[in-house]
Amino acid sequence: PTVVVDAGEDDALMAEEIFGPILPIFTVEELEKSIEFVNRHEKPLALYVFSDESSVVKTVMEKTSSGGFCSNDGIVHMTLPGLPFGGVGASGWGSYHGRWSFETFSHRRACMMRGWALERLNTLRYPPYTEDKLKWLRWTTSQQSSCSLM
Numbered sequence: 001p002t003v004v005v006d007a008g009e010d011d012a013l014m015a016e017e018i019f020g021p022i023l024p025i026f027t028v029e030e031l032e033k034s035i036e037f038v039n040r041h042e043k044p045l046a047l048y049v050f051s052d053e054s055s056v057v058k059t060v061m062e063k064t065s066s067g068g069f070c071s072n073d074g075i076v077h078m079t080l081p082g083l084p085f086g087g088v089g090a091s092g093w094g095s096y097h098g099r100w101s102f103e104t105f106s107h108r109r110a111c112m113m114r115g116w117a118l119e120r121l122n123t124l125r126y127p128p129y130t131e132d133k134l135k136w137l138r139w140t141t142s143q144q145s146s147c148s149l150m
Contacts, residue, residue, distance in 0.1 A: 009037065017045065031056060038064045042090040048074055067092065 007013055007024035014024060028034045038047065038060075047066035049057050057071040067087030070077040078085050084095030086104070095104055124136050 031059060035060060035063045038066075043067065043088050045087040045092065046070060046078070046085075 001021040001023060004013060004022065004024040007026050009026060011024070013022070014026065018024075026037070028037060038044070044066045046068040047060070047064060047070070049060045049069075049071045051057055051071070061069050061071075065088060068077055068083075068085055077083055081098035083097065084100035085097050086092060086095035086100070095101075124133050124140070129137075
């Protein structure tokens with residue numbers, strides 16, 4: 001591995017994802033500045049935070065977005081099959097590893113099978129719409145209604 005110390009924010013090394021054994025180190029003086037730096041760029045595939053202070057880890061996790069998040073380790077989270085690994089935005093979509101791969105590459109097909117037995121109840125759906133029908137339609141589609149006649 002090659003470690004590049006004091007990489008600049010505008011350096012070419014900081015412009016793209018790195019698919020090799022190169023680790024640029026970009027130093028900031030304050031926690032908020034590091035969060036601003038992360039949020040100014042595309043969402044990373046993974047975000048690693050190293051700190052003895054749990055409040056620092058929690059703040060970075062809550063104020064940023066990334067595909068994966070890991071504190072005080074650089075690789076273990078990617079190797080755990082029980083955790084999804086994947087990106088958001090430019091770093092990719094979906095999650096991989098174990099069941100998460102199956103879910104990502106599967107399609108859940110929604111199917112509604114309807115018979116004609118209760119078609120009489122469905123007359124609410126069809127015009128002409130009287131005030132009484134509209135009142136019932138609004139009730140069946142409201143969030144407090146737990147049933148739907150539609």
